[in-house]
Amino acid sequence: MAGSTLEELKQIVLDFDMDKAEAVAKQAIAEGADPLECARALTDGIREIGDKFGTGELFLPDLVCASEVVKNALPPIISEIEKQGKERKTLGKVIIGTVFGDIHSIGKSMVATLLFAAGFEVIDLGINVKSEDFLGAVREHEPDILAMSALLTTTMMEQKNVIEGLKKEHLRDRVKVIVGGSPINQEFADSVGADGYGATAPEGVKVARKLLNKSDKGGG
């Protein structure tokens, strides 16, 4: 019984079934399924989608829609985890956002979704994020990684501003910094003092794992 409930949770992700997501999750909890197992079933589903996106079998709308399913299904499961006093294991916590002056969201959202699919906890600050908001979020959430996106040559220097801000506030050694976006390359990442750079969204995930010494398998 519990097995088939967990299978169904995974299946709604694979079926991109956003409408059913919340009801299936609530049903699973009502039937007494282990909420940690429920969360893992969703993560298994989104990881499968993420892998297929990485190999070119699936596309951006598939990835984003599958992640919507997880977003819709997760709240009743998380609240049950908290109610039972349990703790959800993740690969680590990532804060992500597109820098100030830049309103491009698609690349950043792809990375956020793939990080989530890989088993990270992701806090997405959105687009046009001011330096002080990145710093405030780092202070508040104490993430393992800060990931910043910039799509314009005019906004890429904002990534440097944030890193300088981290230094000034004595936060730099408490968080790893990843930068990305189409004008960014490894040379730029090194020059602004970032810890990592990924040319593509799947590479961004690899870099995140590497920085936290996590293998390519497992998590969730």
Add this chain to the structure above:
Amino acid sequence: MRRGFRLNFEPVKILTDSQIEAIHRASLDVLEKTGVKFESERALKLLEQNGCMVHYDEKIARMPPSLVEECIRKTPSSFSVKARNPKNDLRIGGNTLYFMSSAGARYTDVETGEVRMATMEENDQAVLISDALDTIDFFPSYTPYFEIDGVPPVMLCPTSLASRIRYTSKASRGAQATDTYIFETQLAQAVDMQLVGVCEAAAPLSYPEDAINAAFEYAGAGFPIYIAAGSVMGGSAPVTAAGATISNNVELLAVVVLIQCISSGIGICANDFVTPMDMQSGGFLFGAMGVNLHQMAFNQLWSGVYRIPTVNTGAAFSNSKLIDYQSGYEKTHTAMASALSGANIIVLHGGVTAELAYNPILSIINDDVANIIGRTIEGFEVNDETMAVELIEEVGPVPGTFLNKTHTRVNWKKEYFVPEVADRLSYQEWLQQGRKSAIDLARERMKEILESHHPDPITPAQDRDIEKILEDARKHYRKKGLM
């Protein structure tokens, strides 16, 4: 049957009704007063029996307008072609667009643009690759190479057709060179397929004996006929688009009359292969703007008014010696103008260096071009699902997004065409993956096709029949002293 593409809107008209009428009337006038030369007693007699005024010494037939218009009416607006595999049968005409492979005399080196004679193996491979390309519906005669190492010139056409029968089950056009039509008809019949026969004029206003004999032979076998009257504007046709349209019209209408007199109601497709002349070298300008003007007028008149299926050869070749920007734009602008104006067949894939060269890598790139053009003329659906009004309201202004909607996930593949070999990587990925161009990607696709594609096989008995017919052809040409 192959689906091809379907023109979903009124074809673009480059001429007014009044201009169309003027060109048609002028064509009838030239046919009646000047007439057309047929280097064949058999053809002249038949035309005389059907009401033409024939001058035997000059070999000229002058045609009454009533006969010309009657023969236009007798020609069907579409006809079927039986391929070696029924899945590849064609129905040419109406609002259907098919693409035909181009050709070239020799094999061109993609890096250097240098040409050399192709080997038999390269010819067979090129046919196999074209068999795998979904947008190639139809093959011309001697495809793709006009010369094959070790094959005597007189045996080229039958040898080429044998290669096409073995390495593709798609439809083919026959050739009209000396007696080849006899053996090509036999080759087609040995595998129970039809050819589209051929009859090509020698502009201005003349038909050589080989062309006429080919028309009689192919029509006698019950094959439809592909008529053509290639001319060069300023050389074998007037330099003006209007004048060249009339002289080309006269040549083609004259052979419509002849073919309908040979076999009433037979299917015909008319090829437009008129190019401006380079006024410095005298060469053909295959990718010139003038080709568009001529082909658009031709399609309007033949597909639209005469209701006789049209073929356009303007996109078949480029004057560029390389697979480069020029060959890309010359082929695409001419093919697009043809498609928008209602052509039924566009000759496109693989030809460069004027008619001198071919390379399958270009055919693979042109496969994407053909899909883009074909999908464009099919237009798009407008209904409740595609208009997505409720969704637009639901998403609302920024930060709303359509990316996380099922509507996007479900519909994008139906609405998009994703090219096989275009480079669409981000700059950084492109650097990482070895800076590959469309040509590099096409080379990779070619390798995949050669490793994995298997054409529909012929039976061992059919293979033996083909060898026997080729041997008969060799004996025939030796006896004639041609090899």
